[in-house]
Amino acid sequence: MKKVLITRRISDNAVNLIKEAGYEVTVYAESKDLTQQQLIEMCEGHCGLLSVGPNQLDANFFKSCPQIKAVALMSVGYDKVDIAAATKFDVPISNTPDVLNEATADIAFLLMLSVARKTFYMHKTIERGEWTFFDPLKNLGQEIYGKTLGVFGLGRIGFEMAKKAKYAYGMNIIYHNRNKNAKAEKQLKAQYVSFDELLEQSDVLSVHANLSDETKGIFNRSAFEKMRPNAIFINAARGAIHNENDLIKALQDQTIWGAGLDVTNPEPMKKDNPLLQMENVCVLPHIGSATEETREKMAIMAAENVVAALKGEQMPQIIDPGFYLDK
Ligand code: DGY
Numbered sequence: 001m002k003k004v005l006i007t008r009r010i011s012d013n014a015v016n017l018i019k020e021a022g023y024e025v026t027v028y029a030e031s032k033d034l035t036q037q038q039l040i041e042m043c044e045g046h047c048g049l050l051s052v053g054p055n056q057l058d059a060n061f062f063k064s065c066p067q068i069k070a071v072a073l074m075s076v077g078y079d080k081v082d083i084a085a086a087t088k089f090d091v092p093i094s095n096t097p098d099v100l101n102e103a104t105a106d107i108a109f110l111l112m113l114s115v116a117r118k119t120f121y122m123h124k125t126i127e128r129g130e131w132t133f134f135d136p137l138k139n140l141g142q143e144i145y146g147k148t149l150g151v152f153g154l155g156r157i158g159f160e161m162a163k164k165a166k167y168a169y170g171m172n173i174i175y176h177n178r179n180k181n182a183k184a185e186k187q188l189k190a191q192y193v194s195f196d197e198l199l200e201q202s203d204v205l206s207v208h209a210n211l212s213d214e215t216k217g218i219f220n221r222s223a224f225e226k227m228r229p230n231a232i233f234i235n236a237a238r239g240a241i242h243n244e245n246d247l248i249k250a251l252q253d254q255t256i257w258g259a260g261l262d263v264t265n266p267e268p269m270k271k272d273n274p275l276l277q278m279e280n281v282c283v284l285p286h287i288g289s290a291t292e293e294t295r296e297k298m299a300i301m302a303a304e305n306v307v308a309a310l311k312g313e314q315m316p317q318i319i320d321p322g323f324y325l326d327k
Helices: 012-020 036-043 059-064 083-088 101-116 119-127 156-169 182-187 195-201 221-226 244-252 292-310
Strands: 003-006 024-027 048-051 070-073 148-152 172-176 204-207 232-235 258-261 281-283
Touching: 003 012, 012 024, 012 048, 012 292, 036 059, 048 292, 059 083, 070 292, 101 119, 101 156, 101 204, 101 232, 101 258, 101 281, 101 292, 119 281, 148 156, 148 195, 156 172, 156 182, 156 204, 172 195, 195 221, 221 244, 244 258
Parallel strands: 003 024, 003 048, 048 070, 148 172, 148 204, 204 232, 232 258, 258 281
Antiparallel strands: none
């Protein structure tokens, strides 16, 4: 059995790479997420899985699919995968780090500017025929030059966001992380602060952390209450890191000034969500890595990972660093 299942249409180059390595490929091409049971059934007869989209890969999945010998995710985030369970069932899991750093940071940066100048809302006013005459006291945003950017999770994507903010807008960078980031401190003069200090001192607070038990819902009412009234909240990481109801409330009562979201909770966001009507809010449909160049690199990387593992080699982007120890 030499078959790999891919759970979305991806670049032909990536599919061909798997075929040229000697594997048959099944592509699930419907525009509808699979339930876990459907995925388990589709995995029958396959030894590899290239998982794209929100597939829940937990102990039940690995137990139900003993024939799956390798899983390559086409994402940097792996919050839908129980890595410990995968290791227990002897399945290596890889992700696609680094290749999406710039594209994802671009979206965070774009959201920062868009919110500060209310651009999405302004576009809608033109569509509604509300661009009538010039009023110097209307449509006013805020400047971000020289202000403070707080980065929650200053890893590789957070670093790219901080770099743009520092070099393009002379922003002062503060950050909160599990570990200090020496490179950011040296190159960007970034300053490590506590979580509360990050909330209190950021004019723009941009989230780039992984979703974990530690970060789930951490931006809640009490966090928003510690933020500045002029603060802009940006999330281009995972929607579950902020509590959406608390964010809506914080914006409605002007506890904070605005928000830019590339990720929501749930996804997709419903079209009647009140955030979509707010002047100081910009929402995008999780397109952080969505450029032709980046998606091509992610697909190729995922294909290379699944092929490597199926051939008995080490996966280049293995997530669990301990996986190959003692083997
Ligand atoms: C990622 O790579 O994790 C992006 O958010 C797409 O899911």
